[in-house]
Amino acid sequence: MAEQVTDATFESVVLNSDIPVLLDFSAPWCGPCRAIGPVIDELAGEYEGKVRIVKMNVDENPLTPTKYGIRAIPTLILFKGGEVLEQMTGAVAKPALQDLIVKKALA
C-alpha cells in the first residue's frame, strides 16, 4: 500500500527524502484516481527502498496541490532532491509508470 502524505508531512516525507518520490494527487470520489489506485499500491511494493511512492488526498490537503498548481487529478509528480522532475496527468497504465520510474527516478 502506498503511504498517505498530508500537507503537514509533505516536506519531511517528499522534499527531504533521500530517495526519489512519486506522489499521486488524488481523491476518493475521482474515477480515474480509483482506476490507478491499485497500480500505485503495487508499484509502492515493487520499488520499496528505491523509490518512495505515496498518495495525497486533495480534499483533505489543500495547500500542497495549490503550491504545485494542481488543476486535475490524478496528477503524478516525480520529485528528486526536492525538485519536480516530471509531471503526468490522467489514468496512466502501469507500464508507462514503470518506464517513468526506471528512466527518470532511477537513472
Next chain:
Amino acid sequence: MSVFDSVIIGGGPAGITAALYLVRSGCRVALFEQLTMGGQVLQTESIENYPGFPKGIKGWELADTLAAHLDDLSLERATGKISSIVQKDDVYVLSVEGKEVIAKTVILCSGAHHRELGLPREKELTGHGVSYCAICDGNFFRGQEVAVIGGGNTALEETLYLSKIAAKVHLIHRRDAFRGAKIYLDRLESMTDRVSILRSSVPVMLHGDAEVEGLTISSVKTGESRLLPVKGVFVFVGNTPNTAFLPKNVQLDEQGFVITDTEMRTSVPGIFAAGDVRSKQCRQVVTAVGDGATAAQAAFLYLEQKNV
C-alpha cells in the same frame, strides 16, 4: 502452456459481462484490464439511464457492482496491456507485458478513450486547465468561469455537473442542434444565469502560459471570433477506439471502430467485439453489457462447433 477457451480484453461493462457468461457456460477464461475494472464508467459521475437503478447510481458504484459478479467465479484476471494478437494455426497468441497467452477465441472489449480538440498547446495545458473529466477536475474550478466543448450526452451531463460548481459554464457546440438527450438540454436551457449555450461555434485558440487563461471561439456561420475569459476548458468531443494492438485483418469502419455482425463476430473467425470499441450508433453501459452477453454466446457456439 495451457490454452484458454477465451481471452477477454478489457474490464469495462462489456468485458465483465462476456466473462460472466463464458465462465458460467464452463469455459476457461482470462480477462485482462490495464487499470481497475469498470472502464469509462469510472469517469462518469452518475448514471441515470441504466435500468434497475431508477434513482441513478454513481459511476464508481456501478463499476464495483458489475465487477463483483466475477468475485466468486473461476477465471484468470490480470492487470496488463495487450500489445499484439497473432493467429497461429487454430489459436491466437496474445502478447501481454512480454508474456504469451494462448486462446481459442478473443473478445475485444477494449473500449475507447476521449478524443482531443487538436488545438495548439492542448497537451501542455492538459492538467493545467484543459480537462477531459469534469468529476475529477471540476472542483479545482469552484466559483470560476469554464467552457465545455461538445454536443453529445456526455457534454450535456458534464455541463449540468459543472453548473453546480462553476460561476458560469459556456457550452460550445459546432452545430445548431445537440445530439444529447432533450431532458438534459431542457434543464440547461432553463439555467440562463449560470449556463450560456453557444451554438455553431468552435474553439480556435487556448490562451495562457502555465495555465489556461482564456479560450477564443469562432462562429462557423459568421466567422466572428470572441474571447471567453475561462480558466477551465472541458472537452467532450467523442471517443477514439482502443485498437492499436489488433491484427490488420480485423475490419474497422472509417472512424476506426471494429465492424461486427449482430452476433458480435468480427471479420476474423474466432475474434469477437463488444462495447464501445464496436462500430455502432448507441454507446451506453446498457448496450455494452448486451454486446458482452451476445459476444459470449457467439464465442461459446463457435467453440462448440470447433470441438465437434
